Amino acid sequence: MADKPQDVVFLLVENFSHMAFACALEPLRIANLAAERELYRWHIAAENGVEQRCSNGTVTRADIDLKEMPNAMLIVVAGLNAKRHATPAIKTYLRRHERLGSGVIGAICCGAYVLAEAGMLDGRSCALHWGYHDAFMEDHPEVDLDPSVFVMDGRYVSSSGGTAATDMMLRLIEDAHGSALSRQTAERLVYTSVRAEGEGQRHSANSRIGIRNARLAKAVEFIESDLDEPMRTADVAARVGLSPRQLERLFGRYLHCSPKKYRMEMRLNRARELLRQTEMSVINVALACGFTSPSHFSKCYRTRFGSTPYQRDAV
Secondary structure (H helix, E strand, O other): OOOOOOOEEEEEOOOOHHHHHHHHHHHHHHHHHHHOOOOEEEEEEEOOOOOEEEEEEEEEEOOEEEOOOOOOOEEEEEOOOOHHHHHHHHHHHHHHHHHOOOEEEEEEEEEEHHHHHOOOOOOOOEEEOHHHHHHHHOOOOOOOEEEEEEEEEEEEEEEOOOHHHHHHHHHHHHHHHHHHOOOOOOHHHOOOOOOOOOOOOOOOOOOOOOOOOOHHHHHHHHHHOOOOOOOOHHHHHHHHHOOHHHHHHHHHHHOOOOHHHHHHHHHHHHHHHHHHHHOOOOOHHHHHHHOOOOHHHHHHHHHHHOOOOHHHOOO
């Protein structure tokens, strides 16, 4: 073990997730407590060197600005509108740190979005909060977006939102100081269900729709997996081993709509998220959600949400 504590820099980006930040920082404090010595010491960085506002409106004080600490583990903490808040100064700082240092570069919640904007994840795998997957895939097709709670790709590590940051940090503690300390840290955090790399972020389709029907769940997963390409009810039915009529009855019984209507709802929901999260044009959003006619897209969108997709402030 190293005699000197590991420096960890948490770079807070505007509108960062306070919960994810706490879930990443507290395991380090508890690890020090459990080990009865200082294994980690942390520094809070913000672009202005003073403070950063998080998504819940509270402000966290910083103790450093974009100061070079090439031997430190660097973890980017981001949240709402991460792409917009990845400023030129932050991207320059990240690229310089990558070049000068050799330590872990991490990201939690939407931090991977910031790393991708800096061009640091091309050809690599990363994790990101599931709510931003659609926008991220449109913006960064060169990055392998993984649906897992966290991903380890060489020196680059990333976790999705909320408590997934704790899972990632426990893994880093285990890699550096052994499984015993990682378990002690989890126990002191009263964190009894530690997730491993590769576990999914979201509940199964059965859990999300509240129905225990294997064929319906499989149909829902198939529909949600490919919203930008044409898909007939007959295609979905064949995929799950039913006739189109049987599938129609199954959707009507449990979801009170047809497969076609369910898929339309998913496409429109995805469109709304893209309009919220990206600067994509309405035409490109329509195409990304499987609409070939912007006017048809606008009509369907207005029927569903009460405003047109051009009224972004109402989204």
